[in-house]
Each structure stands twice: as structure tokens, then as C-alpha cells.
Amino acid sequence: MVTIKDIAHKAGVAKSTVSRYLNGGSVSKKTKAKLDQIVSETGYAPNTFAQSLKAKKTKMIGTIIPRLDSFATNTILASIDEELRIKNYQLIITNTNQSVEHEVENIYTLAKQKVDGIILLATVVTQAHRKAIADVNIPVLLLGQSADGLNTIVHQEYEAGFKMGNYATNLGHKNFLYFTVLEEDEAVGQLRSKGVLDALKGSLETTVEVVEISFSFSKAYEKAMSVLTETTATYILCATDNIALAVMKAAHTLGLTIPEDFSLSGFGGYEVTSIVTPTITTVKYPYEELGSVSVANLIDLIEGEDKVITIELPNQLIARESTIPLIKTP
Incomplete structure (x- = not known):
């Protein structure tokens, strides 16, 4: 196992210099370059725990x-x-x-x-x-x-919500369903939701139904199963991609087709949204x-x-x- 002593010997410097280098201290550019090369060649990895016993910081x-x-x-x-x-x-x-x-x-x-x-x-x-x-x-x-x-x-949560809401209205839809989350969540439940709703309600003759739903896939799926049988929305916006995936599963279970029966979008940019069929419109974070x-x-x-x-x-x-x-x- 390579030690600080070995590194110091190879570099021709004192152990204290190597220690200072490893802890982010001040060393000359020439010495730093030499030590960088030796550490890379030897594969030396400092013992973070041992260092923390000697230093005020634990790393x-x-x-x-x-x-x-x-x-x-x-x-x-x-x-x-x-x-x-x-x-x-x-x-x-x-x-x-x-x-x-x-x-x-x-x-x-x-x-x-x-x-x-x-x-x-x-x-x-x-x-x-x-x-x-x-x-x-x-x-x-x-x-x-x-x-x-x-x-x-x-x-930029409000901007993301407004961007998606504006996209949905520009597609000509008038009847919307928005699956949101608890209002206590300031980022998703407040800012993102406000952006979505401001954009949707800014268009004439639109109707927007807002339904609170869980982040949990299984709970979102259960809720979607009951809501999808009653909604007349032609576009469903979901506060997260996970919720959108739950809605997609519920639609499949109920024999509904996306996007023919309704358009669907989420937020997050999860990798799986580019794999499922149909691929899901989303805002990538x-x-x-x-x-x-x-x-x-x-x-x-x-x-x-x-x-x-x-x-x-x-x-x-x-x-x-x-x-x-x-x-x-x-």
C-alpha cells in the first residue's frame, strides 16, 4: 500500500508538504504538478477517516x-x-x-x-x-x-409550470385536468402549480379541474383510476413524471389511449419518459x-x-x- 512517506520520497519533498497538498493547503505550482502526477501514477487514495482524526474538519x-x-x-x-x-x-x-x-x-x-x-x-x-x-x-x-x-x-419552478401550461393551450386544448401535490410543498405544490394555472387560465374559454394527488406511484395510480372515468379533459398535466406514469398505467388499465383520448405531460425529464410508449412530453430539470x-x-x-x-x-x-x-x- 502506498503511503504519504512513499509519495514524499518519490517527489523529493517533505511528508508535511505532501500532507499540506492532500488537505488543499498551499504548495507551489511546480510541486503540485509533480504530486498530481505521482498520485495519479501510484493510485494513492488518502485515508479520509484517519485524516479526520487529526484535523478539525472530518471531510x-x-x-x-x-x-x-x-x-x-x-x-x-x-x-x-x-x-x-x-x-x-x-x-x-x-x-x-x-x-x-x-x-x-x-x-x-x-x-x-x-x-x-x-x-x-x-x-x-x-x-x-x-x-x-x-x-x-x-x-x-x-x-x-x-x-x-x-x-x-x-x-425555476414557476417558469417551468408556465412553459408547460402555455404549450398545452397552444395545442388548442380547452378542457384541462391538472394533477397537483400538497400545497405545503412550496416548489411543486405552489410555484409549479401557479405557473401551470396562470398559463391555462390565461387562455379564453378554458376549463381547468385541479386534483390533489400523491408523489407515490401506487397512490397516484389509485387516484387516477377513479378520476379518469369521470373527466372530460382532453389534456392532463401532471406535477411530476412519476404521476404521469401512474396516469398512463391507469389509462391502459381502463382501455384509454394516449394521446388519442387525452394528451399527457409531466415534469422532471426522467429517463423512463423517453422509453415508454408513447414517449411522454415533459420539462427536463x-x-x-x-x-x-x-x-x-x-x-x-x-x-x-x-x-x-x-x-x-x-x-x-x-x-x-x-x-x-x-x-x-x-
């Missing part, structure tokens, strides 16, 4: 996620993990099963484990969240939910970029940069087979 980052069965969450996590490995940090993951109480508890739990910072994929932001973040006194970065005075990276940007900004905070992070990431509407112009009957 560990805690991540709090709402659920494990989410394409978006897993894509973000994969990106976070990759970026942290490059920067010699280790990732600790905690799952809350969409429990607000568990989110708050996990902030305290991770702080007790001496993580250097926390990335929180929050479902909502309550006063209990704010108190916990203030109490632990380590950098906490929220993803997906905006909150005044806290460090946040969010998607930059989940991988969200992961990498969150790591870069959290490390800035850990290293003492004095700033409040507020970043919005754009998105892209992708029109596919599940949506077609309304064919007017004579």
Missing part, C-alpha cells in the same frame, strides 16, 4: 433525502457523490420517507456525527428547520425549496448539474466564504408523442 458531508424511490433524488445523489469523491470528501446519506419531523431530527443527528456540512433535499421549510439549522452552526444548503435568509439552490453545483457551493461555505447562496437553475420543455393538437370535431 464528511451529510445529505438528507425525502425518499429512496425517486429518479430525481438518485440522479442528484449520484452527482453529489461523484463530486465529493473528486474533492476527497465522504458522503453520509439519511432518508426521511417524506417526514418533516425526521428532516429536522436528521439535521441534529448529522451535526452530532461531526459532518462539515449538510445538503438538505427539503420537502418544506418550517420554523423547526430554521431553528435546527441555526442550532447546529455548520453550513446547510437546501435543494429544491427556497427560503429567505438560508442557502438555497432551486429550479438539470439534476446532475444541481448535484455538482451544490457540492461546489457547500465547500465554499465550509471553507469560510461569507455569502448567502441563492441560485435558480433553468429547465427545458421536451415535446414528445404523448401530446398532440386538439382535433376539432365538425
Whole structure:
């Protein structure tokens, strides 16, 4: 096994210089280039745990996620993990099963484990969240939910909703059904929904039925089974791709055809939406970029940069087979 001593010997420098280099300290460009080459050639990997015993920082980052069965969450996590490995940090993951109480508890739990910072994929932001973040006194970065005075990276939710609603009306549809989620969810239940509804209601002679539904595929499917038998909508918008997939399954079960019986769209840009038949119109969110940007900004905070992070990431509407112009009957 290659050690710091071996690296120092090959480079012709002191062990302290190698240690400083590995911990991101100041070394000359020439020395850094030499050490970069030797580390690459030897495949040396520093013992992060051993380093943490000697340093004030543990080189560990805690991540709090709402659920494990989410394409978006897993894509973000994969990106976070990759970026942290490059920067010699280790990732600790905690799952809350969409429990607000568990989110708050996990902030305290991770702080007790001496993580250097926390990335929180929050479902909502309550006063209990704010108190916990203030109490632990380590950098906490929220993803997906905006909150005044806290460090946040969010998607352009209102713009995404308006973009999809405008797309649907431009296809000539007049009767819409929108499957939304709990209003307590500010990003999806409020901002995204407001964008959709503002666009739909901006068109003359439209009718919009709004139905609250669960993020859960199975629960969304059950709800869709009852709603689809009664709706007269020619276009169904779903707050997430997961809900759109549940609606697609319910339509198939009921013998309905997409897009002939109704057009269908979602939000997220999940890979599976390009695989199913028909492929699903969606708004694609930059989940991988969200992961990498969150790591870069959290490390800035850990290293003492004095700033409040507020970043919005754009998105892209992708029109596919599940949506077609309304064919007017004579």
C-alpha cells in the first residue's frame, strides 16, 4: 500500500508538504504538478477517516433525502457523490420517507456525527428547520425549496409550470385536468402549480379541474383510476413524471389511449419518459448539474466564504408523442 512517506520520497519533498497538498493547503505550482502526477501514477487514495482524526474538519458531508424511490433524488445523489469523491470528501446519506419531523431530527443527528456540512433535499421549510439549522452552526444548503435568509439552490419552478401550461393551450386544448401535490410543498405544490394555472387560465374559454394527488406511484395510480372515468379533459398535466406514469398505467388499465383520448405531460425529464410508449412530453430539470453545483457551493461555505447562496437553475420543455393538437370535431 502506498503511503504519504512513499509519495514524499518519490517527489523529493517533505511528508508535511505532501500532507499540506492532500488537505488543499498551499504548495507551489511546480510541486503540485509533480504530486498530481505521482498520485495519479501510484493510485494513492488518502485515508479520509484517519485524516479526520487529526484535523478539525472530518471531510464528511451529510445529505438528507425525502425518499429512496425517486429518479430525481438518485440522479442528484449520484452527482453529489461523484463530486465529493473528486474533492476527497465522504458522503453520509439519511432518508426521511417524506417526514418533516425526521428532516429536522436528521439535521441534529448529522451535526452530532461531526459532518462539515449538510445538503438538505427539503420537502418544506418550517420554523423547526430554521431553528435546527441555526442550532447546529455548520453550513446547510437546501435543494429544491427556497427560503429567505438560508442557502438555497432551486429550479425555476414557476417558469417551468408556465412553459408547460402555455404549450398545452397552444395545442388548442380547452378542457384541462391538472394533477397537483400538497400545497405545503412550496416548489411543486405552489410555484409549479401557479405557473401551470396562470398559463391555462390565461387562455379564453378554458376549463381547468385541479386534483390533489400523491408523489407515490401506487397512490397516484389509485387516484387516477377513479378520476379518469369521470373527466372530460382532453389534456392532463401532471406535477411530476412519476404521476404521469401512474396516469398512463391507469389509462391502459381502463382501455384509454394516449394521446388519442387525452394528451399527457409531466415534469422532471426522467429517463423512463423517453422509453415508454408513447414517449411522454415533459420539462427536463438539470439534476446532475444541481448535484455538482451544490457540492461546489457547500465547500465554499465550509471553507469560510461569507455569502448567502441563492441560485435558480433553468429547465427545458421536451415535446414528445404523448401530446398532440386538439382535433376539432365538425
